[in-house]
Amino acid sequence: MTDIIKAFVTGGIICVIAQLLIDYTKITPARIMVIFVVSGVILGVLGIYPAIVEFGGAGATIPLTGFGNTLAKGVMKAVNETGLVGVLTGGVKAAAAGISSAITFGYIMAIVSKPKLK
Amino acid sequence: MSKKLTKHEYQYLVEKTMPTSRGLRNVLAAFFTGGLICAIGQVFLMGMKELGVDEETAYMLTTVIMIFLGALLTGLNIYDKIGKFGGAGASIPVTGFSNSIVSPAMEYKKEGYVMGVGARMFLIAGPVLVYGIFASVVAGLIYYLWVQAM
Amino acid sequence: MSTRTGKQTVVLSNPPVVIGGAAIVGKKEGDGPLARYFDQIIDDEYFGEKTFEKAESRLLRDTLAKTLEKCGKSAQDIDFIISGDLQNQCTAASYAFRDVQVSFIGIYGACSTMAESLALGAMLIDGGAAEMTACMTSSHFCSAERQFRYPLEFGSQRTPTSQWTVTGAGCILLGKQGNGPRITHVTCGAIIDMGIKDANNMGGAMAPAACDTILRHLQDTGRSLDYYDLVLTGDLGSFGRSILTRLLKDNGVDPEGRYEDCGCMIFDLERQDVVCGGSGCGCSATVLSAYILELMNQKKLNRVLLVATGALHSPTWIQQGESIPCIAHAVSLENIPE
Numbered sequence: 001m002t003d004i005i006k007a008f009v010t011g012g013i014i015c016v017i018a019q020l021l022i023d024y025t026k027i028t029p030a031r032i033m034v035i036f037v038v039s040g041v042i043l044g045v046l047g048i049y050p051a052i053v054e055f056g057g058a059g060a061t062i063p064l065t066g067f068g069n070t071l072a073k074g075v076m077k078a079v080n081e082t083g084l085v086g087v088l089t090g091g092v093k094a095a096a097a098g099i100s101s102a103i104t105f106g107y108i109m110a111i112v113s114k115p116k117l118k
Numbered sequence: 119m120s121k122k123l124t125k126h127e128y129q130y131l132v133e134k135t136m137p138t139s140r141g142l143r144n145v146l147a148a149f150f151t152g153g154l155i156c157a158i159g160q161v162f163l164m165g166m167k168e169l170g171v172d173e174e175t176a177y178m179l180t181t182v183i184m185i186f187l188g189a190l191l192t193g194l195n196i197y198d199k200i201g202k203f204g205g206a207g208a209s210i211p212v213t214g215f216s217n218s219i220v221s222p223a224m225e226y227k228k229e230g231y232v233m234g235v236g237a238r239m240f241l242i243a244g245p246v247l248v249y250g251i252f253a254s255v256v257a258g259l260i261y262y263l264w265v266q267a268m
Numbered sequence: 269m270s271t272r273t274g275k276q277t278v279v280l281s282n283p284p285v286v287i288g289g290a291a292i293v294g295k296k297e298g299d300g301p302l303a304r305y306f307d308q309i310i311d312d313e314y315f316g317e318k319t320f321e322k323a324e325s326r327l328l329r330d331t332l333a334k335t336l337e338k339c340g341k342s343a344q345d346i347d348f349i350i351s352g353d354l355q356n357q358c359t360a361a362s363y364a365f366r367d368v369q370v371s372f373i374g375i376y377g378a379c380s381t382m383a384e385s386l387a388l389g390a391m392l393i394d395g396g397a398a399e400m401t402a403c404m405t406s407s408h409f410c411s412a413e414r415q416f417r418y419p420l421e422f423g424s425q426r427t428p429t430s431q432w433t434v435t436g437a438g439c440i441l442l443g444k445q446g447n448g449p450r451i452t453h454v455t456c457g458a459i460i461d462m463g464i465k466d467a468n469n470m471g472g473a474m475a476p477a478a479c480d481t482i483l484r485h486l487q488d489t490g491r492s493l494d495y496y497d498l499v500l501t502g503d504l505g506s507f508g509r510s511i512l513t514r515l516l517k518d519n520g521v522d523p524e525g526r527y528e529d530c531g532c533m534i535f536d537l538e539r540q541d542v543v544c545g546g547s548g549c550g551c552s553a554t555v556l557s558a559y560i561l562e563l564m565n566q567k568k569l570n571r572v573l574l575v576a577t578g579a580l581h582s583p584t585w586i587q588q589g590e591s592i593p594c595i596a597h598a599v600s601l602e603n604i605p606e
Contacts, residue, residue, distance in 0.1 A: 007153075064210050070181075105216065
């Protein structure tokens with residue numbers, strides 16, 4: 001139960017930061033998404049984000065910063081294993097499941113469902 | 119106009135008098151929505167660990183499940199309402215990433231499966247992948263050089 | 269024959285008559301305060317068609333048919349159809365009328381299109397080029413979202429100055445003779461750009477254009493604002509409306525008590541979740557063709573100045589960092605005692 005609450009709070013705080021940026025600056029939501037992913041990569045490489053994951057669990061991996069962290073983790077692991085080639089392969093390899101599933105589910109939904117005005 | 123404001127004066131007037139979304143409501147909604155989505159993910163994560171799935175795979179599968187749920191709720195014409203309520207609380211979690219891929223795929227089906235669905239699927243999520251992956255390559259390169267130097 | 273007065277105003281010496289009009293709207297508009305004035309309310313946003321673009325064309329076609337039916341005319345009585353919309357290359361109108369075999373003038377004035385088509389139609393008739401013109405326009409929430417914003421199912425919050433594109437089409441039949449309100453003056457606006465770059469703040473962007481055209485109209489005609497029972501802007505919304513009121517007051521014109529905005533009339537802003545109100549070509553077109561025309565025919569309103577505003581940007585120009593050029597056209601509608 002504690003882990004679920006920790007996830008709730010961690011995820012909630014990350015989203016609140018994004019919401020404050022949307023409401024109080026002129027940065028558009030599309031740019032905020034980009035900023036969050038890139039921040040995740042940077043914090044991941046610096047070893048800060050893994051500590052947040054340690055605390056928040058899914059609350060840290062599910063937000064877009066977690067996606068950035070996954071990319072960073074993947075690229076570092078690949079560099080350790082295969083050297084320079086890993087720079088190009090590591091990130092996408094680690095994110096492969098997310099990207100492929102988003103494309104697959106997106107394609108299926110496009111076939112079976114249509115947009116509606118509510 | 120007999121009395122002309124300069125562009126600068128007018129923009130200042132608009133800036134000063136326009137309604138803003140600043141306030142506690144949006145922040146609380148984002149906290150609640152984002153928190154709830156992550157808590158649901160945590161339940162899946164713990165469930166899988168319980169079943170003996172190793173940590174790395176469990177995290178990956180949790181992401182895949184959340185992407186599926188985001189896609190499903192988009193297909194059922196529900197996720198846009200969650201987004202309207204939760205703001206960043208709905209767009210920052212990976213379910214929102216999924217929504218940003220599924221919604222244009224559905225919208226542009228009318229323009230065909232190749233130039234519609236295929237070409238426009240990453241209309242919104244494209245930049246996230248471009249900058250995320252590019253950042254990972256730059257980070258990897260720096261990491262490689264740092265390892266070499268050590 | 270039409271003559272000019274002042275810098276931008278045209279006086280129509282044989283003022284063309286509004287023979288009749290019709291408006292068809294979508295479900296949300298049909299839930300609004302003006303529901304009972306519309307000729308038809310359609311619940312399905314696809315209108316039985318396969319796409320939103322086709323739905324909008326259908327809306328235009330049906331609205332013309334309805335107008336002709338109400339006025340007891342046929343398409344062959346019309347000399348020109350003047351119409352436009354928000355779709356790329358004005359296509360809702362072009363596809364709508366590809367089978368009617370009537371001279372067609374396609375125009376783009378964004379949300380000012382209704383006033384623009386009335387102005388052109390009136391000048392064509394007064395100039396002797398036509399006996400009868402159909403002046404119309406449409407917008408559709410879903411096709412406009414596609415054109416200017418995000419996919420429908422994308423979960424995002426609307427900014428506090430955003431507006432809701434009206435799904436609806438309005439048509440007014442103008443003729444040389446007949447009974448009804450007449451178009452006596454037309455003031456075509458100049459493009460005004462005060463440097464607003466936020467495409468979600470159309471009211472703020474367009475208010476200066478409305479102010480410019482109203483002041484120009486008053487100066488050219490020598491009228492004061494009190495001459496009109498109602499000054500009606502197209503779709504400034506609640507924020508644009510308050511800015512325009514302030515701009516007019518700064519120029520010594522107090523619009524209080526005789527100024528309304530179609531965007532604030534077509535929806536219930538408190539109840540219908542449209543943020544600052546309605547927008548789109550269909551906003552002023554439907555409010556005018558259904559509600560205002562009815563009030564004028566009942567002589568509850570006798571002098572109305574329609575000032576429809578348009579934001580003439582495209583997503584491409586906005587992405588390139590440009591600001592929004594805006595326009596407002598004014599058309600003076602008057603019941604002239606026989």
